Amino acid sequence: MARPDAKILMAGFLIMILSFLNLLFISDEAFFSSYAFKQLLWMIVAAVIFFVVSKLRLQTIKKVSVPFYLLSIFMLVFVLIVGEEISGAKSWISIGGFMSFQPSELVKISLIFIIAKFYSDLGAYSKSYLIKYVLGLAFFALPFVLIMLQPDLGSALMLLGISLSVIISFSYNKTIFLSILLIIVALSVPVWNYGLKDYQKERITSFIYPENDPSGYGYNVIQSKVAIGSGKFFGKGLGNSSQGKLKFLPEKHTDFAFSVWAEQTGFLGSMIIIGLYSFIVIYSLLFLNKIRDSFLQVLLFGLSSYFFFHLLINISMTIGLFPVVGIPLLMFSYGGSSLICGAVSLSLMALIISEYRDVNRLGL
Amino acid sequence: MAKSERPNLSILIVSALLIVIIVRLFFIQIINGEEYEQISRNNFLKEVLVPSPRGSILDRFGKEIAVSKPVLNLYYKTSSIDDLSEIKKFLVFDLGIRKEIVKKVLNKAAISSNKNKRFLIKENLKLDIIYKIESRSNSFQSLELVVDYLRVYPFNEVGSHKFGYLKSNDKRDFVYGSFLSTRLGASGLEKVYDSKLQGENGSRYLLIDSRGREVFSKVVSIDKRKIKNIPGQDLSLTIDIEMEKLIYDSFGDFNGAAIVHDIESGEILALVSKPSFDPNLFSKSMSTKIWKNLRSGSEKPLLNRAFLSSNPPGSIIKIVTAVAALEEGAIEEETEYYCPGYYQLGERKFRCWKKSGHGKVNVVRALISSCDVFFYRAGLSLGVEAYSRWLENFGFGKRVALPFPQRPGVIPDKNFIDKYLKGKFYRGDMANVAIGQGYLTINPLQASIMTSIIASNGSYPNLRITNDGENIKNENLSISEKTLMLVQKGLLGVVNENGGTGFDAFDDGQLAGKTGTAQVISKSSRKYNSGKFKNHGWYTSYYPFASPKIVVTVFVENGVSGGRSAGPIIKKVVKYYKNNYLNLKGESN
Numbered sequence: 001m002a003r004p005d006a007k008i009l010m011a012g013f014l015i016m017i018l019s020f021l022n023l024l025f026i027s028d029e030a031f032f033s034s035y036a037f038k039q040l041l042w043m044i045v046a047a048v049i050f051f052v053v054s055k056l057r058l059q060t061i062k063k064v065s066v067p068f069y070l071l072s073i074f075m076l077v078f079v080l081i082v083g084e085e086i087s088g089a090k091s092w093i094s095i096g097g098f099m100s101f102q103p104s105e106l107v108k109i110s111l112i113f114i115i116a117k118f119y120s121d122l123g124a125y126s127k128s129y130l131i132k133y134v135l136g137l138a139f140f141a142l143p144f145v146l147i148m149l150q151p152d153l154g155s156a157l158m159l160l161g162i163s164l165s166v167i168i169s170f171s172y173n174k175t176i177f178l179s180i181l182l183i184i185v186a187l188s189v190p191v192w193n194y195g196l197k198d199y200q201k202e203r204i205t206s207f208i209y210p211e212n213d214p215s216g217y218g219y220n221v222i223q224s225k226v227a228i229g230s231g232k233f234f235g236k237g238l239g240n241s242s243q244g245k246l247k248f249l250p251e252k253h254t255d256f257a258f259s260v261w262a263e264q265t266g267f268l269g270s271m272i273i274i275g276l277y278s279f280i281v282i283y284s285l286l287f288l289n290k291i292r293d294s295f296l297q298v299l300l301f302g303l304s305s306y307f308f309f310h311l312l313i314n315i316s317m318t319i320g321l322f323p324v325v326g327i328p329l330l331m332f333s334y335g336g337s338s339l340i341c342g343a344v345s346l347s348l349m350a351l352i353i354s355e356y357r358d359v360n361r362l363g364l
Numbered sequence: 365m366a367k368s369e370r371p372n373l374s375i376l377i378v379s380a381l382l383i384v385i386i387v388r389l390f391f392i393q394i395i396n397g398e399e400y401e402q403i404s405r406n407n408f409l410k411e412v413l414v415p416s417p418r419g420s421i422l423d424r425f426g427k428e429i430a431v432s433k434p435v436l437n438l439y440y441k442t443s444s445i446d447d448l449s450e451i452k453k454f455l456v457f458d459l460g461i462r463k464e465i466v467k468k469v470l471n472k473a474a475i476s477s478n479k480n481k482r483f484l485i486k487e488n489l490k491l492d493i494i495y496k497i498e499s500r501s502n503s504f505q506s507l508e509l510v511v512d513y514l515r516v517y518p519f520n521e522v523g524s525h526k527f528g529y530l531k532s533n534d535k536r537d538f539v540y541g542s543f544l545s546t547r548l549g550a551s552g553l554e555k556v557y558d559s560k561l562q563g564e565n566g567s568r569y570l571l572i573d574s575r576g577r578e579v580f581s582k583v584v585s586i587d588k589r590k591i592k593n594i595p596g597q598d599l600s601l602t603i604d605i606e607m608e609k610l611i612y613d614s615f616g617d618f619n620g621a622a623i624v625h626d627i628e629s630g631e632i633l634a635l636v637s638k639p640s641f642d643p644n645l646f647s648k649s650m651s652t653k654i655w656k657n658l659r660s661g662s663e664k665p666l667l668n669r670a671f672l673s674s675n676p677p678g679s680i681i682k683i684v685t686a687v688a689a690l691e692e693g694a695i696e697e698e699t700e701y702y703c704p705g706y707y708q709l710g711e712r713k714f715r716c717w718k719k720s721g722h723g724k725v726n727v728v729r730a731l732i733s734s735c736d737v738f739f740y741r742a743g744l745s746l747g748v749e750a751y752s753r754w755l756e757n758f759g760f761g762k763r764v765a766l767p768f769p770q771r772p773g774v775i776p777d778k779n780f781i782d783k784y785l786k787g788k789f790y791r792g793d794m795a796n797v798a799i800g801q802g803y804l805t806i807n808p809l810q811a812s813i814m815t816s817i818i819a820s821n822g823s824y825p826n827l828r829i830t831n832d833g834e835n836i837k838n839e840n841l842s843i844s845e846k847t848l849m850l851v852q853k854g855l856l857g858v859v860n861e862n863g864g865t866g867f868d869a870f871d872d873g874q875l876a877g878k879t880g881t882a883q884v885i886s887k888s889s890r891k892y893n894s895g896k897f898k899n900h901g902w903y904t905s906y907y908p909f910a911s912p913k914i915v916v917t918v919f920v921e922n923g924v925s926g927g928r929s930a931g932p933i934i935k936k937v938v939k940y941y942k943n944n945y946l947n948l949k950g951e952s953n
Binding site: 169225226227228229230231232233242262263266267270271274278281282285286288301308312315316319321 | 374375378379381382384385386388389390392393394396397398399400401403404405
């Protein structure tokens with residue numbers, strides 16, 4: 001019987017606890033209508049997922065890759081048809097009016113699955129890098145286009161980051177790598193001209209030229225930096241987020257959750273959060289070479305980059321190193337979709353790390 | 365990448381990126397933490413709106429028709445720091461703003477969910493009020509002086525129909541609060557060219573301490589932020605606003621419309637409709653009483669008579685009747701009809717305006733004396749089908765290619781006859797339309813086009829009011845030289861010969877034109893041609909005869925006779941044109 005790796009699960013559990021505390025202390029509403037309470041409900045769902053995944057056998061995981069991918073693509077199409085439009089993008093499927101779900105979150109994981117499956121199927125006898133590139137990019141392109149149609153720039157960029165890191169690391173070839181880079185640069189012009197909505201362009205230009213900023217996205221970043229900076233080393237203490245409480249900082253429970261956390265807990269608190277995520281990422285990367293099965297190898301690498309990119313982009317956003325593109329801090333920002341998908345990934349990573357020896361011995 | 369290197373390299377990249385973030389956090393939280401804490405404790409980011417002026421509307425000589433004048437307004441923006449009763453006291457007792465207004469604004473702000481919205485307290489502040497606010501504004505977070513732009517029309521009523529006016533920008537105001545500079549074009553050119561004229565507002569952030577003073581900070585470099593507002597573009601017109609003013613004033617107590625255009629270029633020099641309204645009234649919020657008066661006043665000041673009033677053309681249409689009859693061979697140069705003062709058609713007697721009759725007249729003489737009998741007969745031998753074809757050639761019943769709402773009027777073509785007259789058009793109907801009564805209505809602009817075609821030997825003018833369009837080549841109606849010569853001779857006689865109906869505009873012998881009277885139908889025959897039911901006068905003309913430059917058309921509501929009511933106006937326009945365009949000093953009488 002599998003015993004998922006306890007260290008990595010513990011890190012995830014701590015992140016969820018801190019997330020709950022953060023939401024609890026910045027809220028000025030009654031507990032049962034607060035984001036903290038809703039997040040608590042999602043955490044119960046996450047706990048169930050941890051339990052279910054730990055009962056899985058690694059052998060079955062590979063088989064679900066294709067249906068999992070198809071399901072998530074279907075949901076992306078579905079959301080374009082019936083999705084609820086929130087701040088200009090059709091990204092959400094409402095479940096029973098109380099909770100809503102974001103299919104673009106799910107596809108980030110299923111894409112890793114399908115690339116992992118096909119790379120492992122090919123890997124044994126195919127030395128052709130080209131096939132791997134074309135396949136990987138094809139699996140990526142479909143959901144990418146669907147997400148751009150919503151349009152959700154942040155998730156699309158995230159998808160690009162994850163798939164490129166997986167594709168490049170598992171089929172590295174200089175020529176192909178450079179030509180892909182060239183294609184991306186060439187494509188960025190038409191995407192900018194026709195693919196992006198004005199408000200999205202505004203966010204990006206306001207990042208590059210903060211003075212040219214009529215809608216105040218630059219304002220958010222300044223407020224976020226003031227919040228983070230004013231936390232100094234020890235923070236103002238939980239519940240003392242003045243920037244957050246005075247409503248200077250918008251989206252403080254989602255995109256800027258880290259900012260109010262850093263304000264309350266200071267540099268020390270920031271380092272705890274970054275430390276927990278870094279542990280998850282680096283700890284799982286350390287196991288990579290010990291795994292012989294290439295499906296599990298690609299999967300573990302992909303999931304770990306899934307965590308890393310969210311950490312990198314979200315925190316960079318809050319400290320003015322990256323445009324505000326609406327990327328949450330996985331499992332820490334408020335939001336069911338990212339919490340559930342984070343929980344699924346984390347429990348899979350834990351399962352792979354604890355069971356790889358059996359697989360090495362027995363094969364998939 | 366070799367397999368064994370992969371994880372190590374990944375970990376290296378991950379670590380490098382993490383270090384960047386950690387270093388950045390170290391700088392923000394530890395090196396500059398003290399300063400950020402200061403800002404978060406004492407200071408606020410205050411957004412200052414920088415409105416941008418709407419582009420000016422200029423006449424052909426660069427004279428300002430509509431300009432944006434900078435004014436200072438006082439706005440209220442919700443702030444959790446200020447004491448509401450203090451603000452109320454300041455506004456009511458120190459500034460003397462009416463209590464109800466202050467209450468209304470503060471209540472609106474209190475229930476609004478948008479805390480960044482500004483609410484207008486008072487606009488176009490006087491200097492003494494500005495001083496008072498300046499001296500105290502630092503004590504209040506929520507009061508803000510904003511430079512705004514008021515739309516000013518220096519010529520007031522003159523020509524205002526086509527320039528248009530502004531209205532509040534409700535959608536934008538709902539989010540940002542109401543600003544004069546973001547008002548939208550509601551009618552006329554202000555509406556048509558709204559996107560060009562409209563500027564883009566900018567905003568900047570100030571770091572303000574708790575006493576409202578701007579502070580500067582090393583870590584938050586907002587003091588460097590530039591004001592990035594984009595002023596609207598100017599719009600240049602072909603209009604001569606001084607000429608319009610002259611025409612407008614010349615109408616005296618009369619109402620009506622007048623158009624002056626350059627024959628060759630199609631540039632409209634003047635387009636006046638009276639009565640008019642003062643567009644300045646629309647530049648800020650207006651009382652409902654004034655609005656109601658404008659909307660439903662008995663004189664309909666908002667109605668642009670040059671486009672929107674279609675009336676029977678009266679005798680001026682005889683120009684088309686003559687051209688059509690000559691071109692279709694219904695009459696010849698030599699054709700003469702005898703006018704005993706009426707024309708007997710079956711059992712009905714169709715009267716000539718001159719009861720004693722004109723005697724024997726040919727087409728030139730008939731135009732000069734505007735003999736109805738001649739044109740009844742010419743029209744009857746021409747027939748309605750050919751006639752309405754020529755009416756259409758001259759642009760009647762069609763919209764003019766100008767960006768204004770229009771009433772194109774009706775012509776008795778097959779469509780109209782089938783639709784409204786059950787396909788029946790009697791000879792009596794034909795006699796009527798041949799002299800411009802009955803089933804034929806036109807607007808003043810169409811009359812100008814007709815005259816322009818005659819003056820330019822058949823070229824259809826491409827009228828324009830702005831200089832931005834490309835020059836479209838004029839379309840040519842094929843009218844024989846002989847016909848044109850005859851009609852032109854007739855029109856010259858109208859103004860310059862004894863017995864010509866347009867003699868009131870006689871000046872230097874170079875004006876040619878045609879007068880007309882549009883009958884106003886009243887249900888009671890006793891009221892006929894009196895008061896509100898007085899006939900409308902038409903006068904359309906071109907100048908100078910030798911090498912025609914401009915067309916002047918004047919329509920006078922209830923002016924009784926075109927010659928007498930419109931003639932003097934035309935005379936003034938021609939004199940003005942000579943002095944300002946031809947550099948000839950008035951040398952006549």
